[in-house]
Amino acid sequence: MNIYNDLESLIKKKIKSKSKDLGIPIEVKSYRFNIERSKNPDRGDISTNAAMVFAKPLNIKPRLLGEWLTKELKCSAHIQSAEIAGPGFLNIRIKNDFWHSALKEILIEGPEYGKSELGIGKKVNIEYVSANPTGPMHVGHGRGAIVGDVLANLLEKAGFDVTREFYINDAGKQIDILAHSVFFRYQQALGKEISNIPEGLYPGEYLMDTGKKLAEMYGGKWLEVDKSKWLPTIKEFAVKEMLGLIRKDLELLGVKHKIFTSEKSLIDAFAIDEVIEYLEQQNLVYTGLLEEPKGKKSKDWEKRPQLLFRSSKFGDECDRPLKKSDGTNTYFASDIAYHRDKYLRGFNKMIDVWGADHKGYVRRMEAAVSAITGDNGTLEVRLCNLVNLFEDGEPIKMSKRAGRFVTLADVIDAVGKDVVRFIMLTRSNEATLDFDLSKVKEQSKDNPVFYVQYAHARTCSVIRNAAETFPYLSLDDSRLANADQKLIVDMDGYELVKLLCNWPKVVESAALAQEPHRIVFFLSEIASAFHTFWNRGNEDESYKFIIPSSAEKTVARVALARAVAIVIASGLAIVGVEAVEEMR
RNA sequence: GGUCCCGUAGCUCAGCAGGAUAGAGCACCAGAUUCCUAAUCUGGGGGUCAGAGGUUCGAAUCCUCUCGGGACCGCCA
Secondary structure, eight states: OOOOHHHHHHHHHHHHHHHHHHOOOOOGGGGOOOEOOOOSGGGGGGGHHHHHHTTTTTTHHHHHHHHHHHHEEEEEEETEEEEEEETTTTEEEEEEHHHHHHHHHHHHGHHHHHOTTTTOOEEEEEOOOOOOOOSSSSSSHHHHHHHHHHHHHHHHTTTOOOEEEEOOSSSSHHHHHHHHHHHHHHHHHHOOOOOOOOOTOOOOHHHHHHHHHHHHHHHTTSSEEEHHHHHHHHHHHHHHHHHHHHHHHHHHHTOOOOOOHHHHHHHHHTTTHHHHHHHHTTTTTEOOOOOOSOOOTTTTTOOOOEEEEEEGGTOOSEEEEOOOOOOBHHHHHHHHHHHHHHHHHHSSEEEEEEGGGGGGGHHHHHHHHHHHHTOOHHHHHHHEEEEEEETTTEEEEEEEEHTTBBHHHHHHHHOOOHHHHHHHHSSTSSSSSEEETTGOOOTTHHHHHHHHHHHHHHHHHHHHHHHHHHOOOOOSSHHTSOOGGOOOGGOOOOOOOOTTTTHHHHHHHHHHHOOOOHHHHHHHHHHHHHHHHHHHHHOOGGGOOOOTTTTHHHHHHHHHHHHHHHHHHHHHHHHHHOOSSOOO
């Protein structure tokens, strides 16, 4: 049950019949109108701008249409009153009976409450993390991993059939450098004197371990032979090791992918050649010269013929190279092949989560997806901005050279997985995020993770204490669902129920916008509302949840607290954070 | 040079695909509090939504320009 959706279809139905009566046929579906929680409670529970939206196409004055609509709506079983206000807003008040049944429904549905049918029957592929397998994950990768993972959870809650995918960039220059860096550590492990790490290689000490393992496995076998002999073996081994590191980090974060696709395996299967051939057939490929980028002078620029993709035909500024001037494939080419692979596996709807530094790449990739799917597929890219780490308000400078390199695992170790996951979603993914490691350890209301978890713990505490006060009462959800819910009226409990009833709408709109941070914002709002309720009990005994003189009242209020717990737990489940029951 | 993003309270940011008096947290000011977990709470001040035009019943939101900040810009991924 979703009151907003119910009202929407009711209003659409009414408008349809009105348009028939007026003899002005309109496509109701193609108009978008709002149905939202009233910001000001004096205006009722829910407001809509429907009358203003439909006034124009129906050629009728907004207030006239609004007056007619209010009359119609008042006939509905759940609607207490409907009034027209301002330029033509409808303010709707819902009957208390409805809130009773809504509360009951939350208790019956439990963790399922908030599920939506928005995405039923729709497959989505969401690709995230996709860090180069050249070392352990840093905090920025972690943000992408969490945003992707929570977005996947969110879309699942909204009914989509979600596949979580990781693209392994195990080909190309970076991997060459990795292999050479590992070879260097291998030599070192076999006793070669090292003064400093050669220019251009990865200096990270985490590679020493990989070098040692190679030395144990192969001894001095690779020392005196030609590079062409050792390179393939060491490459493969190094990638496997690095991927192992990344998977370990992901496990620490609680992030699990279903599919790992290797770039190298796509290349080996000639997927790139195939996709280029496909584009050639579509006449979207030609050999040409690119203009020199203006303003950014480089000494060694010279025009060279390259194989180019006509991305400008799909809204990109210029065409983009598929092959380097030496004839080898660009990363773009293999990325196109990869997205075509996803499309051929049955995914029309694809989402990629990237770092914000790849922004310039978005348009060409979208162009490519249009081309390779014949406009049957869509790619949507969510970008994640930087994470700045702080300790006691002071920025933690991260410098690989100075050896101060804070990895994701370090941060998880310092504050815990749940805190990392939650904090990463306290900003919209496009905004840079300041993450203060000392602040999130505080047990105070300044710490949003604590604030939300504490609200949940308090609801659990209410149930524990109620059970102690009334040992003979059964307080499981099915009993609570049958409580006499009118008894919450004298503590203004409906206000809380109304807020909880927004949960399905929050899930839907966050899923539509692909903005997982909205879940966290909503959780904070519920937590705040619940704490406010709680505190009222400190000022006035009659507002307490447990009323020793009345088992019936207590059961009704415990039901309310339990519903709060269900919604918070359900939101935390999407975020991937444990809902703790006690915080002593 | 070009493309894109951003500019909302002193600070950090929300603002749901144009809607009613622009919100929250921190900070500030004034009060409350032997509590079902006070690991606080209530109230208050504070805004020309960078600026100027435009679109319309209605703009923080859409369009144009100006100013300010940032990111990216062939053979890296």
